[in-house]
Amino acid sequence: MATTGGALDAVVVGAGLAGLACAGDLLTAGLDVRLVEASDAVGGRMRSDRYEGFVIDRGFQVFNTSYPQVRRRLDLRALALRPFTPGVLIHTDRGRLRFSDPTRRPREAADLLPGRLAGTRDLLALGVLSARDMLAPAGVLKRGEERTTRSALAAAGLSEEFVERFFRPFLSGVFLEDELETSSRVFHLVWRSTLRGTLCLPTDGIGAVPRQLADALPAGTLRLESPVDRLTDDGVLLTTGTELAAKAVVVATGPGPAAALLPAAHIGPYRTTTTYYHTADTSPLAEPTLLTDERRRFLNTCVLSEVVPGYAPAGTALIATSVLGTDTPGREARLRTALAEAYATDASAWRLLTVRTIEDALPAMPPPHRLTTPAQLAPGRFVCGDHRATGSVQGALASGARAAREVLRELRP
Structure with a gap:
């Protein structure tokens, strides 16, 4: 030695x-x-890899500009960040509904009118919840009563129907768990950062x-x-x-x-996630927006080349879709069927470029969870x-x- x-x-x-x-x-x-x-x-x-001319992040990634440590340590301008749309699309049995931040994209907030995505009571409860999390000092949120995220949403006055339509599909992709069992303190801090920051990707990959x-x-x-x-x-x-x-x-x-x-x-314990990367000749969604599924057949999907064109060679679209767990026989075929419905397109000609499973993608954070x-x-x-x-x-x-x-x-x- x-x-x-x-x-x-x-x-x-x-x-x-x-x-x-x-x-x-x-x-x-x-x-x-x-x-x-x-x-x-x-x-x-x-990490990001170059694979057959595509930029492939190791699992689906987003970068939030609002984190204090990010602002302290990184030169954001040098990263040449490209933003996602401030909001998500939700595939439902009634078609796609849009959840937009009305303070940033007021002209795209039509689905927030009562009766479409949610009722009046849910929208009011959501407004109160969002205002509190966005404006309150982070220390207040850290010291708040701890419960599961599901219990916190119910305590905020949000109906089970709205939670199942929006929050459960969306947060499944954030926390990589399907039961809204993550600590409510973690949820409030993440919701705060989502409202205050911009979700984006660096031009050269995460x-x-x-x-x-x-x-x-x-x-x-x-x-x-x-x-x-x-x-x-x-x-x-x-x-x-x-x-x-x-x-x-x-x-x-x-x-x-x-x-x-x-x-x-x-x-x-940690959560495991698998991301499927498909390529297509044309983009199935001409905007850089996350798409979730009310039936939760996948965590989320997006056309990465709409967010950062350099993720794919010219004339090609790169679609990334994440699911919980590992890749199993027949899973990609079932996923392709769900994606065809969600994107309202024929996905049979899409090429499966690669599959990436991350076994330690995110720590499980059920209550009680120490924030530090x-x-x-x-x-x-x-x-x-x-x-x-x-x-x-x-x-x-x-x-x-x-x-x-x-x-x-x-x-x-």
Whole structure:
């Protein structure tokens, strides 16, 4: 076993968003840090691949501009963000209905008139709920009574019919669960960010976000293709046999490797999602809008090439559709039938480009759910990731920031 020179201040294991944020903050504080990543690129689950001329994100992704950590750390202009329509389309037995933000697209809010998407009481209750979540300080929402999202929506005065038509299909795609069992505190914070921010994608794919964070690190900080075999008394041992000695080790990997390296982290279950990528000669929906299904045969679908034309070669449409769970025999055929109905088109000629299953797409967040969890597990041992906060870009970045603060507290009391 070969050991590097003098001990580092910290080794961060995993170059996803949490690890990048943690390493960046420690470097800013003047520590000697190494960031090691098992893969050939940064980003973890937030990566983009080039596949047959298409940009394929690892699972369906959206980027929200309202997150405080995003605004603090990223140059949004450099990402060349392309927005989704502020609202969603819902496929119902009565055809497609549009849920639009009337403050942003008042001319597209006709379906919010009473009697179409919802009744008068539901619309009033929705207005009160949205105004509270949008205008109240985030701290108020974090300290609110905790229950399931379903119970919170009922307590807000929303009818079961409206919840089943809009909120359940929409939030299934947000939380990757179908029963509205996610903590109401998480729901209120997510609804707040949705109302206050813009959902979009970077022109070069979602992987541009972690790449920008990585590009800001000093040369020599990041070591790719450097998987860690185990933690040692003095630091970490790479699978190559090289030991990196460090005063502190921060594990910022996905849940599986994190649990293997630090069993004391007690990481909870994650949700699995599968995204099917189809191509077509013409776009089945000439707008950059999410489409959900009242019957919940899929989580959501959209024409990615309408959001970012560069996701597909010229003259080709790229359609991404996500479902809960894994790919199973016959599932794509059933999904194609549902998509033909939802898009009101013939999907038989669509080509299945690729299928991506993400087993650890999002942590499960039923109540009681801690919105932030300490990073330190033992002297010199820390862990961070969205499983220590909320399943979001904000949660991952904030968890990395908290881990950095706790490392500094130990090394520089």
